[in-house]
Amino acid sequence: MRPFFSIVIPLYNKEQYVLDSLKSVLDQTFQDYEVIVVEDASTDTSLEVISTIKSEKVSVIQHPSNKGLSASRNTGIKNAKGDYIAFLDADDFWKPSYLEELFLLTKSYPEGKLFATNYEELYPNDITLLPQNNAKNLAEKSLITTFFDISLAQPLYCPSSFCVAKSVFDTVGFYNESIRFGEDVDFNIRANTVFPLVYSKKPLVRYTMVSENQITQSAIGNKIITDFDAFDHSETSKSVKRFLDFHRYIMAKHYKAEKNMAAFEKMKNGIAVRNLNFKQQLLLAAPLPILNLIKKVKSFFLKKGIRFSTYD
Structure with missing residues (x-):
């Protein structure tokens, strides 16, 4: 039977975090999903860590060489069985009702193709802050047709609080694999130009702001950006x-x-x-x-x- 959600987790050198990230998925109140971990040729023990998870819901796809975050997401998308793709970075965590909230959004707004919730930023010493975005100005649940106008602040959603109907990729394409910094910006522009966003202001994701090998904490250097x-x-x-x-x-x-x-x-x-x-x-x-x-x-x-x- 086809799952409602396919959860795509790109994994590269997140040995300290990925087990808790996976457990946050397995502890969801909504259980109709599959998990696709795309192991992007880690050089640490990430693969060994996830092998300790014994669940029929979890499958692992291994890249023979490191291809980057966009390629890992695309691999997951192309192998997904569900009609809705939920993304989770391997150092972030979902609160137990996250998938249930997404499910309710799909039922409340059947015309929707993009879905998201607010999130918390997680800093060292377990400090959490709400982002300074415009979620505070929105209803508890809303259909957003003015995404660009209300996104001139911190993002309304982070990569791990974003869900996309699989059909969207047929219209706007996949993640740009040449981009190695800020690939989400490129995809968000393409997706939100075409489709409205269905949004919940509940902060149901913990977004880790500082972790090892985190792309947003590294130098741009000669990386290709949007x-x-x-x-x-x-x-x-x-x-x-x-x-x-x-x-x-x-x-x-x-x-x-x-x-x-x-x-x-x-x-x-x-x-x-x-x-x-x-x-x-x-x-x-x-x-x-x-x-x-x-x-x-x-x-x-x-x-x-x-x-x-x-x-x-």
Whole structure:
């Protein structure tokens, strides 16, 4: 019998986390699912760790060589039996009612193709914070047709709180395997341009902010990122243009922090300054020592559960 959900877990060097991630799936109140772990040629004991899980729901697909996060997700999608694909990174965790909430969203909004919930950010010492996104301005459950307008802050959902009807990939394509940093941004643009988002503001996922081998914690270097220019043309709506410039701003700050000034200038030059708020304009123009100081101050307060941001 075909499962309702196919859960895709890309796995690369997450030996300290993946067992708890898998257990958070097996402990779900909604049990009509399969789990596909795509083992992406880990160099630690991740494969041995997951082999201790004895469940008919869990299958493992091994890549012969490391192919990256997008390729791992695509492998899972292409092997999925369910009509809905739920993603879980191997260092994140679901609260027990997460899949049940997604199931209820699919029944409440049968026209929906993209589904998500809010999440909690998990920092060291078990500090959890709600993201500074616009979920607070939404109803408990809603059909969002203005995704780009309300996403000029921290994301409404993280990769592990996102579920996609399998048919969506026939329309917008799979994850771009050439992108090695921020691949979710590329897919989110393509998917949310075509389909509305069905959303629950309940924070039912714990999103690990710092873990070993976490892509978002590593240097951009020469990694391929989303090609924002590919989406930015004369027919692009103003809301999408603002969204693109918001993410250009984020990437520009990354480049400046790494002293990659050529990439920083190129990214900055693509931004229409009017699409940034005053704080963001100041930070974009700030010298690197000031940015480093601000980063240290923010990190200090994050350890105390206090967050400052430029998103408002």
